[in-house]
Amino acid sequence: MTSDRAPLSTPSALSALPAIPASFFGIAVGVLAMGNAWRVATPLWHLPPDIAPAVTWSGIAVWLAVLALYVGKWLRHGAEARAEMNHPVQSSFAALGPVASMLAAMALLPYSRPVALAVFAVAVSAQLVLGLWLYGRMWQGGRQPEMVTPAIYMPAVAQNFVAGTAAATFGWPQLGMLFFGAGLFSWLAIESLILGRAALQPPMPEAQRPVLGIQLAPAVVGGVTYLSLNGGAPDLFAQVLLGYGVFQALLLLRLLPWIARQPFAPSYWAFSFGVGALPTLAMRLLAAGATGPVEWLAPASFVAANFIVGLLVLKTLALMLQGRLLPAATPSR
Template sequence: MPNSVSEFIDRLAGVPVAFFGMAVGVLALSQAWLVAGRLWPGMAHPSHWLGAVGLLIWAVLLLAYLCKWCVRRAAAWSELYDPLTSSLATLGPISTMLASVTLLAWSRPAGLALWIAALAWQMVLGLWIYGRFWKGGNAPANVTAAVYLPAVGQNLVAGMSSAAFGWTELGVLFFGAGMFSWLALESMILGRAATHTPLPEAQRPLLGIQLAPAVVAGVCYTSLRPESADFFVQMLLGYGLYQAALALRLLPWILQQRFAPSYWSFSFGVAALANLTLRLHERSPGTLTAVLAPLTLAGASLVVGGLLLGTVRLAWQGRLLSAAVV
């Protein structure tokens, strides 16, 4: 029995930190369905179920990450120093902030305690990783859409979650940090894509992250301004829809890489796109949003559902960890 327990812990410790993206996608989709429940009474149940599933996935992944720091500390440090996986490591605090917001439905004190811990985690990790980025020496091959996560993803989710807990003024500061970091990084990522060698097949699914900044910024903005459906947030939705169309255009090229956990990179963006569209329709109903709201929600649900099924299939085949290399 002791050997079995130690073997289980060792296997658990082998889970890549990037797997936190699974929790991010499911929890973000639960938030989109929560808005749908306000728009269409009787449709709140999917949000509760998705929230519970997302919290379960997040808790297992957090346990795995803690085990990694206990029994595979060298591997944990290696992830944080690797130019690619260090950015993906910020999915840990991002998922934890989303988990804290989801916990509000059951316990505000528990959610608040988790949010404070996640906020400290994201600030320390984000500044450490992004500060290293500013020192230079980054090879073009290492500049992927994942570089959005430390400065853009973390700050925008921090802003959104701050609003959920009533800290609106703090949320505005995080929104500014994330928004302007996005604008600074966008041209660099596009420049690498346009002028250097194409992304290797294994890294192409990371382009799914490209969809997220505009729509996550929109969700953050509408969280901080609960009644707003103004020109600015509509612009953010427009850019998000353009990025979604671009992702569809590139999909045949991306799909040359067989299914792998890295495809979860699409989940946050598609869920946030649905969330933002639903929020705008809730606040300023119109013909366009009346069409886009159910369409984007159905699309996000299909994407996340397909990712869950594909991940379960890999796990059933015993290939989940071996397929996780990017």
């Protein structure tokens, strides 16, 4: 028997997916960074061996989920995706996709080198193309001063530093040195722009202030890259990078009441990469034989990082349960 009713029009599964912002890759980056910290801490302090894999696989699961949603955004909400990529601030967060993918590749390496290598190859190619496109656009000028935020570190600094660490992890330190150089000198050039905007322009709007958490990342992420390339020696430059990272962490603590005027939102995950990398750098220095302040800094920063990232997870889950984490899906027309 056939029905004489017209079939109901229902949106496809893809069209019902929310058009997530690229900044959601920061959640995967933060969890994967903590997985890396736990992998360093476990042999250093003889911690339970099951925690590091649990955190790592949680990060991989988040990475896959965000990646699927972001691909769905381009397939079903192309206009929104293109508008985001043309925005002078929001577009920088797209660099977190390759960053998260390179972190995932390193996390997968102990389990399957071919799979990890495939993820790395795609991610490192994407980071180079995306970094040159986004950073090159900045060189063309026209950016308003209020649009200069620490987000501009990500295309040229974060991507290159993580690519350097990943290349060394896969056994190609000479390639890693090239990426490290690109990230290092880009960082030094860009930081003066960010400080100039902060000193000479009106205060950042409250909604933008959590992005300042990115300011912690360059020194400590770069320090982890440097240790991956120099054989792990706790030399002067490695400890100098740690010192600047600690100073940035203290500066963010001093600014936290001003930053926290913005209610919790996923943008607070901007803190997580640096928060995870700081104890990783300190612990690697300690494991390599460094003495002095690093002996108490490593455990203190590791405890603080677990608390901060744990709090971010709980607050993010609370938003999810309240239905306020993801933007509402807009069916394609």
